[in-house]
């Protein structure tokens with residue numbers, strides 16, 4: 001009898017909870033573009049490919065170790081293993097070799113790689129293409145993969161509501177790790193350095 005009652009209570013709770021999530025998504029998706037919540041990974045892949053096509057140049061900035069050193073030190077993660085699903089020029093593991101161990105998740109599209117059953121267990125540490133950052137986040141959050149992503153600093157301000165909505169929908173806790181100005185620098189494909197305003201978004205479950 002007690003079992004039946006708790007089952008009914010759980011069922012009703014689940015029903016209400018799901019409805020309220022749907023309600024958040026409906027309200028949230030109104031008029032939004034790149035941060036729209038897409039439930040289907042293939043739909044995200046298509047949307048990301050389109051965004052990437054239109055932003056190819058600005059999505060090819062490579063991570064500099066200086067952006068991660070203090071962060072990894074403060075977290076006590078120096079020397080730890082992380083995975084990067086965005087291969088880029090393939091040089092990230094080499095560039096960060098003095099501060100951590102980067103394992104790639106293989107060649108191919110991020111949205112395919114993270115669906116694989118044998119995904120490496122490690123935390124994602126990445127510099128995603130900024131054009132599809134919200135779609136990338138959704139896919140990581142959906143599978144509850146802890147991550148630390150370098151993102152444009154505007155996200156902390158103009159898109160805080162997006163992060164809060166994602167938290168309500170997908171759960172977990174997020175934190176914005178503020179970088180010092182000298183840490184906000186990237187390498188371009190031609191080897192030049194470029195300062196870009198960024199921070200690290202970390203999400204844990």
Ligand SMILES: C[S@@+](CC[C@H](N)C(=O)[O-])C[C@H]1O[C@@H](n2cnc3c(N)ncnc32)[C@H](O)[C@@H]1O
Nearest residue numbers: 059061062063086088092108109110127128129
């Ligand atoms: C901002 S760069 C970062 C590269 C490298 N991980 C680093 O930090 O030095 C993002 C890279 O992801 C690649 N990329 C874009 N869309 C992708 C996707 N859907 N799946 C995998 N890689 C993608 C781009 O070609 C680009 O090289």
